[in-house]
Amino acid sequence: MEPLIAIVLALMGYALGSAKVINEGNEALVERLGRYHRKLTPGLNFIVPLVDTIVMEDTTREQILDIKPQKVITRDNVYLEVDGVVSWQITNMERTFYKIEDIQLALANLSTVELRAYIADRTLSETISSRNEMNQSLLQILNEISAEWGVRILRVDIQSITPPESVQKSMAEQQAAEIRKQATISTAEGERQAAIKRAQATKESIQILSEAMSSKAETKEILRYLVAQEQVEVSQKLGASTNAKIVFLNPSLTEGALDQMIGETGTHEGNNNGSEKNSL
Incomplete structure (x- = not known):
C-alpha cells in the first residue's frame, strides 16, 4: 500500500512541477538541457521537470x-x-x-x-x-x-x-523686441487707416458745405458760425494742454478770408446763372 501512495505522490509532484501558468500579456522562454526549446504563451503550460528550464518571462505590453x-x-x-x-x-x-x-x-x-x-x-x-x-x-x-x-x-x-x-x-529679449516691432507696425497701420477716414470725412464735409454755399443766401453767416465754433474748440484744447502756447488770431483775417470765399462762390453762382440765361 505504501509504495502505491509513494507513486501517487510522485506523480502529483511531477504534475505540479511541470505545470506553469503564464499571465496574460506575458511570454516565457524554455530551454531544454541548455538549449532554446520553445516559448510559453499566456495560460496553463507544461514542461518536463529537471529537463526544461524557464529562462525568461517578461511582458509583451508597452x-x-x-x-x-x-x-x-x-x-x-x-x-x-x-x-x-x-x-x-x-x-x-x-x-x-x-x-x-x-x-x-x-x-x-x-x-x-x-x-x-x-x-x-x-x-x-x-x-x-x-x-x-x-x-x-x-x-x-x-x-x-x-x-x-x-x-x-x-x-x-x-x-x-x-x-x-x-x-x-537673450531669447526673451529678442522675443520682446519682436513683440514691440509688431505693436509698432499695428499702431502705424491703425493711424494710416484713421488718417484715410479723416480725409474722406473732410472731403465729404467740403462737398456738403459747397452745396450749401451754392444754395443758401445766408452763406456768410453759416461760415462765420462754423469758423467761430472751430476756434472755440481749438482754444479749449490749447488751454487744456500744459505745454500749449497761446496764439491770438486776428479776427480781420478770418473775416477777409470768409468774404473772399463767399465772393468766389457768388461769382461761380453768377456765372452758372448767366450760362443758364444764355442757353435760354
Whole structure:
C-alpha cells in the first residue's frame, strides 16, 4: 500500500512541477538541457521537470523608458539640457533574450547617442523649432537598430529642451523686441487707416458745405458760425494742454478770408446763372 501512495505522490509532484501558468500579456522562454526549446504563451503550460528550464518571462505590453536629462551641444556650440521618454514593446522575446544582455540599458544608451548626434547637426534655433521632426527622426533611427533585438519603438517624446540661463535671457529679449516691432507696425497701420477716414470725412464735409454755399443766401453767416465754433474748440484744447502756447488770431483775417470765399462762390453762382440765361 505504501509504495502505491509513494507513486501517487510522485506523480502529483511531477504534475505540479511541470505545470506553469503564464499571465496574460506575458511570454516565457524554455530551454531544454541548455538549449532554446520553445516559448510559453499566456495560460496553463507544461514542461518536463529537471529537463526544461524557464529562462525568461517578461511582458509583451508597452513599456516606458525614461531618458534622463542629457547635456548636449548644438552645431553653433550652445550647450542644452534635453530629456524625454521612449515607449517600446517586445515583439520577439527570443531575440530580446539571446541578442542583447540588458535590453533597457541598451535602449537607454542608444537613445542618448542618437539624440546627441541629431542635435549636433543642428543649430539652437533649428533644435528648438523642430521638436516634432526630432521625435519622428529618432523614432525611425531607433526602430532600424532595435528591430535586431526583437523590440519595436512605439513613440519618442522629447519633453524639454533647456538652454543656459544667458541664452534664455537673450531669447526673451529678442522675443520682446519682436513683440514691440509688431505693436509698432499695428499702431502705424491703425493711424494710416484713421488718417484715410479723416480725409474722406473732410472731403465729404467740403462737398456738403459747397452745396450749401451754392444754395443758401445766408452763406456768410453759416461760415462765420462754423469758423467761430472751430476756434472755440481749438482754444479749449490749447488751454487744456500744459505745454500749449497761446496764439491770438486776428479776427480781420478770418473775416477777409470768409468774404473772399463767399465772393468766389457768388461769382461761380453768377456765372452758372448767366450760362443758364444764355442757353435760354
